[in-house]
Amino acid sequence: MEPQTASSSAPPMDDIVTVRDLTVRFGDFTAVDGISFQVRRGEIFGFLGPNGAGKTTTIRTITTIQRPTSGSVVIDGHDIRNDYLEARKRIGIAQQHISLDKDLTVRQNLKQHALLHKIPKSELKEKVESTASILELGDYMERKVESLSGGWKRKTAIVASIIHDPTILFLDEPTAGLDTRSRHMLWDLVRMLNRKGTTIFLTTHYIEEAESLCDRVAIINHGSIVAIGTVDELREKIGKVAVESTDPDGKTVISYFPTREDAKGYTDTLGDDYFNVRRTTLEDVFLELTGESRGKLA
Amino acid sequence: MNNPLSILDETYRVAWGDLVYMKENLPEVLITGLIGPLLYLLAFGYGLGSGMSSGSGAYLEFIIPGIIALSTLSCTFSTVAMKVLVQRLFYMSFDELLLCPVHISSVILGKTLSGVIRALMSCTIIMVVGHLISPGVDIDPLVFVVIFIAGLTFSLFGLLAGMLTNKTQKLSLFTSIVIVPMTFLCGTLFNVSALPDAAAYVIYLLPLTHVSQLMRGIMLDTGIPLDSVVILLFYTAAFFCACYYLIKTNRC
Numbered sequence: 001m002e003p004q005t006a007s008s009s010a011p012p013m014d015d016i017v018t019v020r021d022l023t024v025r026f027g028d029f030t031a032v033d034g035i036s037f038q039v040r041r042g043e044i045f046g047f048l049g050p051n052g053a054g055k056t057t058t059i060r061t062i063t064t065i066q067r068p069t070s071g072s073v074v075i076d077g078h079d080i081r082n083d084y085l086e087a088r089k090r091i092g093i094a095q096q097h098i099s100l101d102k103d104l105t106v107r108q109n110l111k112q113h114a115l116l117h118k119i120p121k122s123e124l125k126e127k128v129e130s131t132a133s134i135l136e137l138g139d140y141m142e143r144k145v146e147s148l149s150g151g152w153k154r155k156t157a158i159v160a161s162i163i164h165d166p167t168i169l170f171l172d173e174p175t176a177g178l179d180t181r182s183r184h185m186l187w188d189l190v191r192m193l194n195r196k197g198t199t200i201f202l203t204t205h206y207i208e209e210a211e212s213l214c215d216r217v218a219i220i221n222h223g224s225i226v227a228i229g230t231v232d233e234l235r236e237k238i239g240k241v242a243v244e245s246t247d248p249d250g251k252t253v254i255s256y257f258p259t260r261e262d263a264k265g266y267t268d269t270l271g272d273d274y275f276n277v278r279r280t281t282l283e284d285v286f287l288e289l290t291g292e293s294r295g296k297l298a
Numbered sequence: 299m300n301n302p303l304s305i306l307d308e309t310y311r312v313a314w315g316d317l318v319y320m321k322e323n324l325p326e327v328l329i330t331g332l333i334g335p336l337l338y339l340l341a342f343g344y345g346l347g348s349g350m351s352s353g354s355g356a357y358l359e360f361i362i363p364g365i366i367a368l369s370t371l372s373c374t375f376s377t378v379a380m381k382v383l384v385q386r387l388f389y390m391s392f393d394e395l396l397l398c399p400v401h402i403s404s405v406i407l408g409k410t411l412s413g414v415i416r417a418l419m420s421c422t423i424i425m426v427v428g429h430l431i432s433p434g435v436d437i438d439p440l441v442f443v444v445i446f447i448a449g450l451t452f453s454l455f456g457l458l459a460g461m462l463t464n465k466t467q468k469l470s471l472f473t474s475i476v477i478v479p480m481t482f483l484c485g486t487l488f489n490v491s492a493l494p495d496a497a498a499y500v501i502y503l504l505p506l507t508h509v510s511q512l513m514r515g516i517m518l519d520t521g522i523p524l525d526s527v528v529i530l531l532f533y534t535a536a537f538f539c540a541c542y543y544l545i546k547t548n549r550c
Contacts, residue, residue, distance in 0.1 A: 065393055067547060091397065099390040099394055101389055102389050103389075104318065108315065113394065115311040
């Protein structure tokens with residue numbers, strides 16, 4: 001499956017984000033190289049890639065923090081260059097680096113975010129309380145952010161990002177630094193927000209997180225999108241059945257096949273050697289398509 | 299939506315966090331803003347000034363407006379510049395301003411508001427002290443207008459420096475080689491007409507010179523120099539436009 005490209009000037013109604021030929025350069029370095037894709041309204045969209053692949057730059061550009069070198073981004077019908085205020089009203093973002101004012105308390109940070117996102121002053125107190133309770137921030141509300149652990153800072157940042165009920169929420173590595181319980185709380189939050197109609201754009205290093213949460217996944221490498229689709233579509237791309245075997249040097253080799261029959265034909269040739277037939281995972285796809293392959297395609 | 303009232307509302311929304319911080323740390327904010335100017339008053343007014351042939355009283359009258367002028371710079375530039383730099387590079391919270399649906403003008407005014415308020419508070423205290431020790435120094439409502447404009451100008455300058463600088467050391471260096479000399483040389487503590495022509499010309503181009511001249515004109519009732527009004531407003535507009543450009547083009 002080839003990366004999707006836009007075919008008309010007006011975004012289709014079911015696309016909340018339309019990225020066309022987006023390029024971002026820093027001097028001679030091209031961080032994002034002419035990518036095009038769409039995010040559909042109401043989906044959880046995963047954005048995977050190795051370190052330095054261009055994930056964060058893409059998110060920062062789509063959310064108007066970073067200026068694109070060329071190309072266009074349309075958020076819910078609003079071009080980020082010409083109509084950035086309207087685009088920003090629809091966006092929530094929890095960045096990879098925690099962007100809170102550490103001189104202020106948790107409550108003050110949340111109130112600051114609510115103020116910046118034009119929540120009426122009469123609704124501020126209730127909005128801050130109710131949103132904070134989603135990730136159980138209650139006991140930490142009067143603590144200075146500076147004094148919080150990394151996990152609580154991240155939770156505060158995530159709560160801040162949803163305080164204005166964004167139409168699309170960008171989560172850049174949201175579970176980095178969270179313990180297992182907090183991670184599951186966040187997954188529940190993502191699913192709950194999504195059920196309520198919020199589109200989620202998620203980058204993560206945890207492949208199982210993308211596999212369990214995302215409706216569709218894009219894989220970016222060296223600034224280009226190398227694959228996009230549902231997890232099943234991506235598995236089909238390299239073969240849905242994986243055979244793990246050991247080469248004469250004792251190294252694990254993984255081969256991919258379209259069907260179990262094809263895989264059986266291969267395992268029959270392995271004789272008494274150890275092998276394991278299993279379902280291809282998103283991690284296999286990721287490693288194959290980002291050039292960090294452990295295996296070979298059939 | 300882009301009307302003055304919405305800009306004012308947005309300015310408050312942007313400034314809220316900085317104002318809360320200032321309110322919670324008011325003693326420190328005032329002390330750090332007042333120590334320097336009050337020491338100048340003591341050292342140059344009573345110390346050095348008492349030995350001058352013109353008499354310490356006259357010199358006190360001369361330097362009080364100058365010290366208020368230099369306070370509009372010292373209370374604003376470093377505070378705003380450092381706050382913005384820390385929020386940009388260390389807290390990353392400056393990004394939130396680039397993500398929220400408020401006008402660029404509101405971001406600029408919001409980030410300078412705490413500097414302006416700090417200047418108004420500190421200068422008012424110095425002015426009252428100055429009036430008590432030298433009654434010939436008038437407290438005129440126009441002075442507050444000048445403090446407001448000067449505080450805004452130097453806060454904008456601080457915002458600009460905070461957005462352009464990528465290291466605290468560079469900001470300190472800039473403060474040492476530009477701000478501190480300006481503090482002393484722009485007619486705050488002595489009359490620039492005593493300087494060689496070339497130096498006087500350079501100093502005439504600097505904004506603090508005109509704040510000093512305006513303060514002295516109003517407080518000593520010697521008339522308002524219109525060229526100073528124009529030049530100061532030119533700097534205000536120039537710094538505002540530079541800040542606007544940096545934010546608009548995501549260069550901060």
